[in-house]
Amino acid sequence: MQPAAILEAALYVSDLEEAERFYGEVLGLEHISKVDGRHVFFRCGNAVLLLFNPDATEVPPGPDARLPVPPHGARGDGHLCFSASAEDIEMWKTRLQTHNIKIEADFEWPKGGRSIYFRDPFGNSLEFAEPRIWGLD
Amino acid sequence: MQPAAILEAALYVSDLEEAERFYGEVLGLEHISKVDGRHVFFRCGNAVLLLFNPDATEVPPGPDARLPVPPHGARGDGHLCFSASAEDIEMWKTRLQTHNIKIEADFEWPKGGRSIYFRDPFGNSLEFAEPRIWGLD
Numbered sequence: 001m002q003p004a005a006i007l008e009a010a011l012y013v014s015d016l017e018e019a020e021r022f023y024g025e026v027l028g029l030e031h032i033s034k035v036d037g038r039h040v041f042f043r044c045g046n047a048v049l050l051l052f053n054p055d056a057t058e059v060p061p062g063p064d065a066r067l068p069v070p071p072h073g074a075r076g077d078g079h080l081c082f083s084a085s086a087e088d089i090e091m092w093k094t095r096l097q098t099h100n101i102k103i104e105a106d107f108e109w110p111k112g113g114r115s116i117y118f119r120d121p122f123g124n125s126l127e128f129a130e131p132r133i134w135g136l137d
Numbered sequence: 138m139q140p141a142a143i144l145e146a147a148l149y150v151s152d153l154e155e156a157e158r159f160y161g162e163v164l165g166l167e168h169i170s171k172v173d174g175r176h177v178f179f180r181c182g183n184a185v186l187l188l189f190n191p192d193a194t195e196v197p198p199g200p201d202a203r204l205p206v207p208p209h210g211a212r213g214d215g216h217l218c219f220s221a222s223a224e225d226i227e228m229w230k231t232r233l234q235t236h237n238i239k240i241e242a243d244f245e246w247p248k249g250g251r252s253i254y255f256r257d258p259f260g261n262s263l264e265f266a267e268p269r270i271w272g273l274d
Contacts, residue, residue, distance in 0.1 A: 001232065002165035004225070005182035007266055007273075008218035009146035012211070028139035032271070045142035046220075047184075048271050054213065068242045070254045072262035074149070074213035076191065081145035083183075088141070095138065105205045117207045125209040129144055134169070134185050136144075 010050040011078045013122045016040050019051045022121050026099050027082075044082070081115075081127035089114055092128050109133045147187040148215045150259045153177050156188045159258050163236050164219075181219070218252075218264035226251055229265050246270045 013019040020040045023029050029042035029049060038056040042049045054073030061068045084092060093103055096118055104125075105117040113133035118126055131137055150156040157177045160166050166179035166186060175193040179186045191210030198205045221229060230240055233255055241262075242254040250270035255263055268274055 001228065002167065003181050003219035003221065003265070005220040006143060006146050006184045006186065006217065007220035007268055007271070008216070008264070009143050010216040012213075030139065043271070043273075044140050046268070046273055047143045048218075048273075049143065050216065052216070057216075058213070067244060067246070070241045070256075070262050072214040072216045074211040074215045076149075076195070076211035076213075077209040078211045078215075079145070079147040079187065079189070079194075079209040080143065081185075082140035083142040083144035084140065091138065104207045107204060109204070119207075125207050127145070128140070131144055131183070134144070134180070136180075136183055136185075 006047055008048045008050050009080055010052055010072075011080055011120070011122075011124050012054045012074050013051050013120070013124070014053070015121070016051065016053055018121050023049065023051060026096075026101070049080070077119075077123040077125055079125045079127070081129050083131050084128040086114060086130055089116055089128050089130070092116065143184055145185045145187050146217055147189055147209075148217055148257070148259075148261050149191045149211050150188050150257070150261075151190070152258070153188065153190055155258050160186065160188060163233075163238070186217070214256075214260040214262055216262045216264070218266050220268050221265040223251060223267055226253055226265050226267070229253065 024031050032041040032043050034040040039052045058071050058073030060071045101118050108114050113130035115129040160179050161168050169178040171177040176189045195208050195210030197208045238255050245251050250267040252266040
């Protein structure tokens with residue numbers, strides 16, 4: 001028995017409007033929903049990327065909350081990696097640079113496959129990588 | 138142009154041996170690799186779950202580092218959700234309780250689909266949910 005897939009991954013951000021702009025317009029992710037002051041969610045393939053304001057999500061739900069979603073919230077620079085083909089990585093590099101986003105690292109892994117790294121506006125470390133760096137298709 | 142999929146999601150932990158036990162033995166994820174003091178990685182479907190010690194990963198790579206992986210690191214309670222069918226969620230609930238892991242929340246979403254929530258040993262909020270809560274298969 002083992003989990004089949006990651007359905008949701010989360011990052012924490014300090015400005016949801018800026019997160020909406022960056023992840024929606026620069027990265028082009030499909031917007032799912034937003035709750036002012038709390039979160040903005042995007043679809044990414046068969047999963048969902050959750051961007052949370054930790055000031056809001058670390059507050060436990062009240063006794064009469066509609067849905068008792070447990071509190072969470074982190075601070076510091078998180079990490080997330082998107083899957084991309086070798087061709088896509090090259091296109092993403094150009095696109096990010098067009099938006100004046102610095103490519104912080106760009107290298108081939110010893111066993112094959114390329115990664116490029118950049119930051120979201122909040123310092124989270126984002127990456128595009130070929131799935132073969134993990135032996136995945 | 139938009140990212141095709143999430144290839145890596147990260148959580149931060151304070152004890153890698155305990156993380157290895159919990160994610161490997163309790164959740165049954167497939168172990169990929171470990172670097173003592175820095176990380177332990179698990180495969181989950183077509184993605185990878187990265188468990189990092191932020192004390193190690195927030196240190197920038199030296200000028201002669203083999204691979205210039207950018208620093209990152211967060212503290213606080215992160216969040217991750219695994220995909221599961223309705224049947225699997227029921228089995229996971231039993232399995233977690235067998236391991237004396239508290240089910241912190243268990244509910245149906247208004248538009249359909251069930252989620253259960255629990256914590257890893259470090260306080261990260263973990264969830265099993267049906268993909269249909271997001272309109273996904």
